[in-house]
Amino acid sequence: MYSMSLRIARIGFNCSLTQFADLKLMPIRTLFTREELGVTQFERHRQNAHADYIIPEQIEEYKQRFVKEFENMRLDEMRNNLKQYILLIDGKPDEFNTLKSLLTDYYKTYNNSVHHVSDFVFGTPIMRLLYFLNLPDEAVKLFNDPDMRSVFEQMQTYKVLLTLLYDNKRYAEVFELYKQIRTRLDLFELFPDITINCLAFAACYQLNTPEHFQYADELWKQAQNVKQLSRSRYLLAGLAIKQNSPKYALGLVRSPFPYATVRFLRLAAFTQLGYYDKAIDILQQSVANFKLNSTSTKPSFGKQMVEDLRKAIEKSGRKKDLSDFQKIHEELTSLSLLSDETLDERLCATFPPMLPKNLYQKMKNKTFKANN
Incomplete structure (x- = not known):
């Protein structure tokens, strides 16, 4: 009887998890699919992590125990448990404050230790989590936090962040954060990935002002050393038409x-x-x-x-x-x-x-x- 009760509780928990995931699949206007962003794979890892626990209370017990024992763990235990903790976060604000504290301690230990433990890139999974939970405010807050700057330094992380904002129609923030990303990459003499540039062109297209048209034009000229996505060209041409510059648009798309x-x-x-x-x-x-x-x-x-x-x-x-x-x-x-x-x-x-x-x-x- 006890075993059957546990099975029923587990089935119910998994069903609620599936329903929660279904809410995240509501149709929205997006440029990149969840598969392309790696969110679909993240969801599978998340479901597998939840499947290790029979009832939700066990997850909370694990989190509390992990946080309490974190400072006494070996470096590899810190890393592996942090990966697990990220998969189990359900969106409560205090969890992200805790995550920030844990990451700070982890990198402090990692940088001050003589170790043979491979590092792990936490920035992208965290952004995929925030995309899955649809928490754009928390994503922007963490990205702009000076203490977290070194955590979010990957092109794929930028792509997920900007897509999360774009999907929530926060086009002005996409534009402003893109400029911040450019500033960060300039320090390493790097240029944004072509998909990130496409998100910038899409934001300019949606904002549709003379200033954003001018910025998109300058960006297009700067990006010519690397072949850009055709969609970026088309978005710029579409923006030109919206800004009553059809000849400019025709110069971008010559053959029908x-x-x-x-x-x-x-x-x-x-x-x-x-x-x-x-x-x-x-x-x-x-x-x-x-x-x-x-x-x-x-x-x-x-x-x-x-x-x-x-x-x-x-x-x-x-x-x-x-x-x-x-x-x-x-x-x-x-x-x-x-x-x-x-x-x-x-x-x-x-x-x-x-x-x-x-x-x-x-x-x-x-x-x-x-x-x-």
């Missing part, structure tokens, strides 16, 4: 094929410039290519973008452009090539899982051939 995002951007830029014949030509080329190879992915266009083009042509009074537009619009409709997707949704969509470089190149080459 085979990428749908480029077609979206050029269509919007040509509409804004009043180059209606060129905007219509993009639609016509897409329809023609689809008819030649109807087995390929449909080159859909956002209904709102096409509607904006129609309104602009009608306002201009150009009868030939309007006639050409009406013809191509009929074909787009009959072929079901119009979608509800907006330019903003396309630019801010979640990245697909990052593939190994060799596999990515094979897929890219295959896709390019299929579209030409």
Whole structure:
């Protein structure tokens, strides 16, 4: 009977843990998936850590005992128990104060000891924990704490932190923390990872002010020594369109094929410039290519973008452009090539899982051939 009761208690505890995890999977606008950030793997480790205990009270007992005995532990015991403690934190403010104290003691012991114990990077798992618990305030507080500065020095840590803020629509903080990260990296003559730069471009795109457009332009010029993500280019082009600089956008995205995002951007830029014949030509080329190879992915266009083009042509009074537009619009409709997707949704969509470089190149080459 006792064994059965323990099993029931354990099942109930695991169910509540699963429900808690489900709350963290609520749909939000994000650039990077939980897999890409390493949060999914962190969750698995967390679930395994919780599975070692039958009831929640045992976890609290372990935490209290660990904190009490921490100073008397060997260095390797400190490290391993800290790793376990991070997996068991449930989000109470006092736990993060305790964690800070424990980390300070650990690094003090580590730096003052003659040891043969491998170090462990705690910064990234801590940020993954804060992402899992959705605690952006605590993340910013810990990151800005002078005593914790050496803990958070990894590119992946920066990526998780900025993504946590971005997912919570705290774009101004993403922008400001990115500048702080740049300052930190400048001391080591390093430049942010291309994914971190992409988050900066995304924040500038969301903030959409002349100042952020200027900063994004300068960042793009500074980053040219290292090939950047295409999404960064597209976000900057989209920001240029929002800031009424369509020619700047066209300079960034010169060829409309085979990428749908480029077609979206050029269509919007040509509409804004009043180059209606060129905007219509993009639609016509897409329809023609689809008819030649109807087995390929449909080159859909956002209904709102096409509607904006129609309104602009009608306002201009150009009868030939309007006639050409009406013809191509009929074909787009009959072929079901119009979608509800907006330019903003396309630019801010979640990245697909990052593939190994060799596999990515094979897929890219295959896709390019299929579209030409």
